[in-house]
Amino acid sequence: MKIKKYQGETEEQVIEMAKQELGNDAIVLSIKRITPTGIFSIIKKPYIELTASYDENKVNIESKQKGFFIDLKGKISSNSSLEDKLKEKDNTIEKLEKRIVELEGYLEKAMKSLSIDKNSTNNKYKNQVVQFIYEMLLSKGVHSSVCNYILEVVDNEENQNIDLIVKIVYTKIVEILNNVACDSLEIENNKVGEPKTIVFLGTTGVGKTTTIAKLSSQLIMNKNKKVGFITSDTYRIAAVEQLKTYAEILGSQVEIVYKIDDVKEKINKLKIMNDYIFFDTAGRSHKNQKNMEEIKELLNEIDNPEIYLVVSSTGNFEDIENIISAYSKFSNFNLIFTKIDETDTIGTILNIAYYAKNKIAYVTVGQNVPSDIEKFSGEKIAKVLLGSMYK
Template sequence: MKIKKYVASTMSEAMKAIRNELGEQAVILNSKIIYNGGFLGLFKKKNIEVIAAIDPKPDQKLETKVSKASRSSDEDILQKSVQQQTFYDYDHLAKEVKQLKNQLNSISSSYKSVNLKDYPQNIQEELIPLLHQELEEKWVIEIAKSLNEKWRKSDANVSKLQLKEWKREWFYQKLDNLSFGSIDYDKRYIHLVGPTGVGKTTTLAKLAAEAVLVHKKKIAFITSDTYRIAAIEQLKTYANLLSVPVEVVYKREDFQKAIDQFRAFDLIFIDTAGRNYRDFQFVKDLKDLIYLDHQELVSETLLVLSLTSKQKDMEEVTNQFRSYGIEKFIFTKMDETSTVGGMMNLILNHQKGAAYITNGQGVPEDIHEANKRFVVDQILEDISI
């Protein structure tokens, strides 16, 4: 079997190269997105890597010369390989069945608790995907009542498409008065706060790259993340690549000096330490260190949360930061989870919109500006990013 690797900017280009070299009988063994060039994830070029193979037709003349012993040996090897693959397939299948069973049990439990059987079958079918997305029961019940009321008032037969539209309208109405979209470029100070491991520094670099490269802003970095040397070095590397200054602050006086130093800049991005912000004391310490009392009208604070986190943990962190003054959420790691109900739950529970959603480590491409339609599309699984 002839196996070759191809790298191209698009899948169609890769397939063209495969057909030209291996022919129409070639099969794709694997494909994945890779990044070339760049440094620390910044300005990398996205490509497609494809592994293809072709099994040449056996040479009949050569086959007649193969000894019986050799064929026997090959058959033993093949049999062993098939057995190993069978064991792997069985184990893999068992894991998938177990995972599916857990999902069904979860949906069944939610189904029972929200009494979906009280509603017509066509409405139930619109609610079950929301439970699978882990939307909270109270919101599912509200949607169920809304759909049921409109269904009863309708004189005509209600189509599946109409129910979907009513469901979308419910979300739009709930989000109507909330603020969505990118950072406010009229503000001079942009704070990113949140717990450890959510990707604040990488997200900060994405926002900074957009500000410099797209909006042509003169920016600077301030970081108080003195707990992790690696985080400081990472931010300094991003700063060097963007040719912008960065200051590390350890105490209140350092922060004030940095503010004075960057007074002539358009935007100052402020990175903060990732700590256990379920503890209110850490939030208080941060507020004591970075507090823009006289700058309040020109600052914006964004809470960064990972969609891979538990709903309860995200709620606790958000509640701890309530006194800090959060304008919007940034949700990260959407590419690492199959459910986005937590995002919608937080938005609805705390009446705060979203600024961005990230779905990868690529800087600056793996970030998407949030708006009502984009967020609703995710919970309704109409599109993927």
């Protein structure tokens, strides 16, 4: 026997649903009126829940499930083309509701301790919920002008529907972030027989070499690709050793570039045996003009590189903006945000997405190689901004 639950507005409705799907042999175990608790007491109306048991050998649920569509308010309507509807509503209420569920714990706690004074003249927004979200976004490093862009449309004193406000805010944040999400990366689609050189730039200690190790391990282990390494970081002995250690573990070749004239030759050497060449560079201060000139010269030696600027999400917005602007003068790149696990101000990523508009390819979430790297997802960052953990 199997158990299935149905939710609706009335008893008749849920009984009818169960009957239609499970047939007359199904046994009704309970019918309860459920009053949502916590933040759901605000965003969801009470509803009726029927629990039924049925014989899975007699009832084929898969084929019968078409025909019912449960919308956000628990209304059940007959619908013969459920699949079409779901496809069409890819980014829809149901999906949003699932995400908002994940924010429940945080919002509930936060609303309880809501210390915003209704009459405070310091409040920027008229609506208390909007003011609360504003302060939360600010505390996570979102720039006040970006907050304003997101929140001004929901700042209406009468609108106390938290569900609606959160949904609008979440959707706006995701929109800004996904606008800069990279959808096609050479690193993931390189054609057989056309080795691609992938260059990693960035200031000191942001995680370039570790990110190279993560990405290359995944290509080698999951996609059976061959990856060769080059480093131009000869300033620190440990840097070459670090890359060599990873290369040894992965069974990859390493070449070291001591002078600019070596670059082409070393790349060509690695091209013979590899699908990708990952080019590690020394961490350089973007404020040093000579450093920037050297990087520019280096890039000029590489045919059609795919470039990643690695930035640490623990840095502040203005600094990251300056770094991006310094590198933008001579190269086109995608961004990789590292150390998401270490930052309390993930809002910096939203600021960069809003102002700098560079595409973001990956985020890294810890020191483990190769697991702690993920494709950039606007939804995940938006959830963190609204109080959830990054997971």
